[in-house]
Amino acid sequence: MSIIKVSSLSFRYSDVEVLRDLSFEVQAQSFLTIAGPNGAGKSTLLNLLCRTLRPKSGSVSIDSIAIDSYSTKALARKVAVVRQEFIPVFGFTVVETVSMARTPYLDAFGFETNADRKIVADALEMTDTAQFASRALAELSAGERQRVFIARALAQDTAILLLDEPTSFLDLKHQVGIYDLLKRLQLEKAKTIVAVTHDINLAAQYCDEALLIGADNSYHIGKARDVFSPQQIEKVFSVRAFAGRVGQEKFFLPLGKFAKDTGIITTDSNSSRQK
Amino acid sequence: MTNLLTARKLAARIALAFVVLVVVMFVCSLIGAESISLKAVFGRAGSQQTVNTDYEIFVHVRVPRIILACLVGAALACSGVVFQALLRNPLADPYILGISSGAGLGAIIAVISGFTWTLWGRSPIAVFAFAGALGTVWLVWFIGRFTGRSHVTGLLLAGVVVNAFFSSVIMFLTSIAKSDRVFSTIFWLMGNMTEEDFFVLWVGAGCVVAGVLALFYISPQLNAISFSEDDARTMGVNTARTQMLAFAIAAAITAVAVSLSGLIGFVGLVIPHAVRLVFGPDHRQLLPLSAIIGGAFLVAADTIARIIVAPAQLPVGVITAIVGGPFFLVLLVKYTHKVGWLGK
Amino acid sequence: MNKWWWLLLIVLCWAGAGFAIFGVSADQNRADTLLPRKTDRIVSMAPNLTEILFALGLDEKVVAVSNNSDYPPQAAHRNKAGTFWQPNIEAVIAAKPDLVITLGFSQQKNLAQRLKRIGYNSLTLNIEKVSELFEAIKKIGEATGRQWQASILVADIRKKLDSLSSLVGTDDRVRVLYVVQREPLRVAGRDTFINEMIELAGGENAIGTTVHKYPPIGTEQVIACSPEVIIEPVMGQNHPTGQKDRAIQYWSRFKNVPAARDGRVYVIDGDTVSRLGPRLYEGTEKIARCLRPELFTN
Numbered sequence: 001m002s003i004i005k006v007s008s009l010s011f012r013y014s015d016v017e018v019l020r021d022l023s024f025e026v027q028a029q030s031f032l033t034i035a036g037p038n039g040a041g042k043s044t045l046l047n048l049l050c051r052t053l054r055p056k057s058g059s060v061s062i063d064s065i066a067i068d069s070y071s072t073k074a075l076a077r078k079v080a081v082v083r084q085e086f087i088p089v090f091g092f093t094v095v096e097t098v099s100m101a102r103t104p105y106l107d108a109f110g111f112e113t114n115a116d117r118k119i120v121a122d123a124l125e126m127t128d129t130a131q132f133a134s135r136a137l138a139e140l141s142a143g144e145r146q147r148v149f150i151a152r153a154l155a156q157d158t159a160i161l162l163l164d165e166p167t168s169f170l171d172l173k174h175q176v177g178i179y180d181l182l183k184r185l186q187l188e189k190a191k192t193i194v195a196v197t198h199d200i201n202l203a204a205q206y207c208d209e210a211l212l213i214g215a216d217n218s219y220h221i222g223k224a225r226d227v228f229s230p231q232q233i234e235k236v237f238s239v240r241a242f243a244g245r246v247g248q249e250k251f252f253l254p255l256g257k258f259a260k261d262t263g264i265i266t267t268d269s270n271s272s273r274q275k
Numbered sequence: 276m277t278n279l280l281t282a283r284k285l286a287a288r289i290a291l292a293f294v295v296l297v298v299v300m301f302v303c304s305l306i307g308a309e310s311i312s313l314k315a316v317f318g319r320a321g322s323q324q325t326v327n328t329d330y331e332i333f334v335h336v337r338v339p340r341i342i343l344a345c346l347v348g349a350a351l352a353c354s355g356v357v358f359q360a361l362l363r364n365p366l367a368d369p370y371i372l373g374i375s376s377g378a379g380l381g382a383i384i385a386v387i388s389g390f391t392w393t394l395w396g397r398s399p400i401a402v403f404a405f406a407g408a409l410g411t412v413w414l415v416w417f418i419g420r421f422t423g424r425s426h427v428t429g430l431l432l433a434g435v436v437v438n439a440f441f442s443s444v445i446m447f448l449t450s451i452a453k454s455d456r457v458f459s460t461i462f463w464l465m466g467n468m469t470e471e472d473f474f475v476l477w478v479g480a481g482c483v484v485a486g487v488l489a490l491f492y493i494s495p496q497l498n499a500i501s502f503s504e505d506d507a508r509t510m511g512v513n514t515a516r517t518q519m520l521a522f523a524i525a526a527a528i529t530a531v532a533v534s535l536s537g538l539i540g541f542v543g544l545v546i547p548h549a550v551r552l553v554f555g556p557d558h559r560q561l562l563p564l565s566a567i568i569g570g571a572f573l574v575a576a577d578t579i580a581r582i583i584v585a586p587a588q589l590p591v592g593v594i595t596a597i598v599g600g601p602f603f604l605v606l607l608v609k610y611t612h613k614v615g616w617l618g619k
Numbered sequence: 620m621n622k623w624w625w626l627l628l629i630v631l632c633w634a635g636a637g638f639a640i641f642g643v644s645a646d647q648n649r650a651d652t653l654l655p656r657k658t659d660r661i662v663s664m665a666p667n668l669t670e671i672l673f674a675l676g677l678d679e680k681v682v683a684v685s686n687n688s689d690y691p692p693q694a695a696h697r698n699k700a701g702t703f704w705q706p707n708i709e710a711v712i713a714a715k716p717d718l719v720i721t722l723g724f725s726q727q728k729n730l731a732q733r734l735k736r737i738g739y740n741s742l743t744l745n746i747e748k749v750s751e752l753f754e755a756i757k758k759i760g761e762a763t764g765r766q767w768q769a770s771i772l773v774a775d776i777r778k779k780l781d782s783l784s785s786l787v788g789t790d791d792r793v794r795v796l797y798v799v800q801r802e803p804l805r806v807a808g809r810d811t812f813i814n815e816m817i818e819l820a821g822g823e824n825a826i827g828t829t830v831h832k833y834p835p836i837g838t839e840q841v842i843a844c845s846p847e848v849i850i851e852p853v854m855g856q857n858h859p860t861g862q863k864d865r866a867i868q869y870w871s872r873f874k875n876v877p878a879a880r881d882g883r884v885y886v887i888d889g890d891t892v893s894r895l896g897p898r899l900y901e902g903t904e905k906i907a908r909c910l911r912p913e914l915f916t917n
Contacts, residue, residue, distance in 0.1 A: 052505060052508060072511050072512065072513045073511040076510055076511025077511070080509065081505075083505065083506065086503075088363075088501075088503065089363045089365060090365070090501055090502070090556035091551070091556055092498075092502060092555075092557075095279055096555070096557060099279060100495075100498055100499050100502060100506075101510055103495050103499055103510050103511055106495055109282065110491075110492070110495045110559055111280070111281065111282045111559070112279065120279075156510065
C-alpha cells in the first residue's frame with residue numbers, strides 16, 4: 001500500500017524547470033533515499049511532499065488523499081520534516097525545541113498534557129539526547145543538534161518522516177548513528193522514511209528503494225542495487241566512478257582526472273557489475 | 276522533564292510578577308513632586324471649605340498617570356516580544372516597522388494643520404497619531420508582501436524605506452512650521468505621561484488586556500515561528516495567518532500606546548530580553564511576564580522622570596533610554612555568551 | 620477566524636460599557652464661560668500673566684506663579700508652579716487654586732484642560748498680539764471682578780502708546796532689525812508683536828514677510844535688508860554692557876550695513892520687550908529711544 005503517491009509532478013522556479021512529469025510511489029513503512037546532483041530538485045521534491053511548495057502541475061497524495069485537502073494541522077500529524085540543523089536566534093532548550101512538535105496536538109490553552117510529555121521524553125530517549133534536555137541548542141555539537149531535530153520530528157508522531165540531507169557536515173560516527181536511528185525508526189516504530197542524501201554509499205546500506213533524479217529531469221526509482229549502477233552514476237552525476245561490491249550492495253568511488261587510481265576505471269570495473 | 280512549562284508554574288510566576296507590579300504602582304503613587312501622605316489621602320475629599328489636596332493629587336493626578344504608565348509599558352513590552360518573534364530578530368522593537376514615524380507624521384500633521392477641535396476632549400494629536408501609526412503599519416505590510424519570497428526580509432526592508440521617507444517628510448514639515456507648534460510636536464514625540472480621564476484609561480486597558488490575551492492564545496505558534504518559519508509550517512502552524520494576526524494585534528496595541536503617550540523607546544526592546552534571559556524564550560511565559568514587568572518598569576521610570584528634576588519633569592523616554600541603554604549592553608554581553616548566536 | 624471577530628466585539632462592548640459608566644468629558648473647546656466663582660487664590664502660569672495680575676492689584680490673591688515670573692519682585696517669592704514649557708500640575712493643585720490662568724500654546728492649554736477635567740477653574744488666553752493683550756487684560760478683569768481696574772490699565776497703556784506715536788510721527792520710519800539670537804542668527808519677523816512694537820515706536824522691520832515668526836537668516840539677507848538700527852535684547856542675568864561690547868564686535872564685520880557702520884547697535888533689557896504684558900509701553904519706549912534718540916532728550 002503506497003503511503004505517498006506522486007503523479008506527473010512538475011515544478012519550475014521562474015523559467016528553470018526543476019521537475020518534469022515525475023511519478024512514483026512510496027510504500028508504507030519503507031525507506032526511500034533520494035539522490036542526484038545539485039540542482040536536480042531533491043530538496044524541491046521534499047518541499048513538495050510536505051506542501052512547503054505547490055506544484056505547477058501534477059499531484060501528491062498522502063494516504064490516498066490529495067495533499068491539498070489536508071489542513072495545515074492535519075498534514076502536520078501525517079508528515080514531519082527534518083531539515084539541516086541550525087542554531088535558532090532565541091535560546092530554546094532541547095526539550096523546548098522537541099516539545100514544539102506537539103503544537104498540532106495542543107489543547108486550547110496551549111499546554112502539554114502528560115501524554116505529550118511522555119512522547120517528548122520517548123523521542124529524547126530514542127535519539128539519545130535526553131542528557132541534554134535542559135541545555136540550549138547553541139551548547140551542543142552539530143551532530144547532537146541534528147539528533148535533536150530528529151527527536152522533534154519523532155515527537156511529532158507522524159507516519160512519514162522526510163529528511164533533507166540529515167548527515168551533511170557530520171562526522172562518520174554521527175552519520176552512521178543517524179542512519180542507524182532512521183532504520184530503527186522504520187523497523188521499530190513503523191515509520192516511512194524519505195531521506196535526501198548526497199552520500200549514496202551510506203544510503204544504499206540502509207534504504208529499501210532509491211530515487212535517482214538527474215539534472216535533465218530524468219529519474220529512476222527501484223532497488224538501490226538496480227538504480228545505482230556505474231553507468232547511471234556516470235550519466236546522472238557526470239563523473240566516472242569505481243564500483244566495488246561490499247556484500248548485498250555496492251559502493252562507488254568517484255575518481256577524477258587527477259585522482260591517484262583514476263586508471264582503474266576501465267572496462268574492468270564495468271564488467272564487475274554483477275547481479 | 277523539569278524544564279517544561281506547566282500551567283501551574285506559569286500561574287505562579289504571573290501571580291508573583293503581578294504582586295511586584297502592584298507594589299511598584301502603590302509605592303510610586305506616593306512619590307512625586309509634592310509630598311503627600313497616605314493618611315491624608317484617605318481622609319477623603321475635603322468639604323466645601325477646605326480641599327483635600329493630597330486626595331486630589333493622589334486620585335486625579337497620580338493614579339491615572341500610573342495606570343497609564345502601566346498600560347503603555349505592558350503594550351510596548353508585549354509588542355516588542357511579538358516583533359522580535361515574527362522577525363526572528365532580537366534587535367526588533369515595536370517601532371521597527373514604521374510605527375514611530377507614522378505616528379510622528381500623524382502628530383505633526385495634526386499640530387501644523389492647526390486643528391482645534393477635540394474628539395471628546397482628546398486632542399487631535401492622539402487621534403492622528405493613532406491613525407498614522409496604523410496606516411503606516413498597513414502600508415509596510417502591503418509593500419512587504421510584494422518583495423520576494425522571504426516575508427520577513429520584505430517587511431524589514433519596507434519598514435526601513437517607509438521610516439526613512441516619513442522621517443524626511445516630518446523634517447520637512449518641521450522646518451516650515453511655526454516654532455511653537457514645532458516644539459510641541461517634538462515634545463510630544465519624546466514621550467510623556469499625563470493623566471487621562473478614566474474613560475480613556477478604561478478603553479485603553481480593555482484594548483491592551485485583550486491584545487495580551489489574544490497573543491497568549493497564539494503563543495505556541497509564536498514559539499514555532501520564532502524558531503524557524505519553515506519548521507513552523509511543517510509543524511502545523513498556519514504561518515501566514517498567525518503572522519498577520521500577531522502583527523495586527525501588536526501594531527494595534529502599539530498604536531494605542533503611542534497615541535496616548537508619544538514615543539517611548541527601549542521598553543519594547545529591553546524588557547523582552549530581560550524576561551527571556553531569566554525565564555527563557557517560551558512565549559506562553561514571555562508574553563504575560565513581559566507585559567507585567569514592562570508595566571512596572573515604565574511606572575518606575577515615569578516616577579523617576581517626575582521627581583528627578585522636580586518641579587520640572589523629564590520626558591519619560593529619557594529615563595527609559597538612560598536605564599535601558601546600559602542595561603541592554605549588559606544583556607547583550609550575557610546573551611551572546613548564553614546563546615552564542617554571534618558565534619555561529 | 621470566528622473567535623477573533625468575537626474578541627473584537629468584546630472589546631467594543633467593553634468600550635461601550637466604559638462610555639456608559641464614566642461618560643465622556645464634555646467638549647473642552649467651548650468658550651471659557653466665566654462663572655462668578657470666587658477667585659481668592661489665583662495661579663499664573665506665565666510671567667506676563669503674573670505682571671497683569673499684579674498690575675490689576677491682585678497681588679494678595681496670587682498664590683503660585685510660573686518659575687520665571689520675576690516681576691514685580693514680590694512675585695518671585697510666590698510658590699512655584701512649574702516652568703513655562705512644563706507646568707507642574709501637582710504644584711498647581713497643591714496651591715489649592717480657585718482660578719488658574721494659562722497661555723494658549725499647547726502645553727499650557729493642555730494643562731488647563733486637564734485641570735478642567737479634574738474640576739478646577741481655568742482660563743486660557745492667547746497673547747500674541749497687542750490687541751490680544753488688551754483683550755486678555757479685560758478678560759482677566761472680568762474673571763476676577765476687576766473690570767474697572769482692567770479698563771483703566773488698558774486705557775493708560777493706550778494713552779501712553781498714542782502719545783509716543785504722535786511724538787515719533789509716521790514718516791521717516793527707521794529700518795530696524797531686532798535680533799533675538801546671534802548664533803545662529805534669528806530675528807523677529809513681521810508677524811510678531813515685537814514688530815507691532817517697532818511700528819508703534821516709529822520704525823519699520825528691515826526684514827520682509829517671512830514664513831517663520833522668528834526666522835533664522837543668513838548674512839546675505841542682513842546686507843540686503845540694510846537696517847539702520849540693530850537691537851539686541853539682553854536676557855535674564857546677562858550683563859548689558861558686556862553684551863553690548865560683544866554685540867558691537869560681532870556686527871563690526873558687517874561693514875556695509877548702515878547700522879554697523881554708524882555704530883547704531885543697541886542692547887536693551889529684554890524682559891520688557893519680549894513679554895507682552897503691562898510694561899508694553901516701557902518696552903516700546905525703549906525701542907523708540909534706540910530708533911530716534913534725538914527725540915528723547917533727558
